[in-house]
Amino acid sequence: MGSVYGACAKLIEGLGPAGRGAMYSSVSFIGTSGLTKNLGAQAAGIGISQVMPYPWRPSTPLLARFQQAMDTIGAEFSYGALEGFVNGLVVLHGLRECRNDLTWSNFIAALEGARKLDLQGYVLRFGAGIHAGSDFVDMTVI
Structure with a gap:
């Protein structure tokens, strides 16, 4: 499936859950x-490719930092x-590197x-x- 969760949920509701003659998989965009x-x-039983590590286990300093930030604001x-947290860190890195000379070309x-x-x-x-940024892919099954 290559759509957002609402459309995919309607498809699955109409066809029946995974394991009853159907197998569903999607990309993380879902x-x-x-x-x-x-x-x-x-x-x-739905399989989903993920472009981020499993966010519920603080197995790296990044994930521990993410969980602490989410707990601080009361978010799930x-x-x-x-992915948004990582994107924010990348943007901050680019901004810091530009210092006082922020233009799009300098940011890139x-x-x-x-x-x-x-x-x-x-x-x-x-690089040029x-x-x-990443080629990380992990497969999950709900």
Whole structure:
């Protein structure tokens, strides 16, 4: 499935849960937390590729820092929240590197110049024309 959780949930509700003649899988864009809240027990067995590590276990300093930040503001852990947290750290890195000379081209140059940005347990790699940052993929099954 390649859509957001609301549309995918309607499809699954119409076709029946995984394991009853159907197998479902999706990419992380679906919104794992929203899908499981929307479908409840019907979400069991759905496979989802994730581009972030498992956010509920503080297995790295980055994940511990993420969980502490989320606890501070009373927000739920999720793959999407972790991805936003990582994106925020990347933006902050670029801004710091630009110092007082912030332009779009300087910002891009700052990130490309980072080459390897270690966020204490999640490494991003940038370079000339290399802007994806990560090739991390993990498979989860609800």
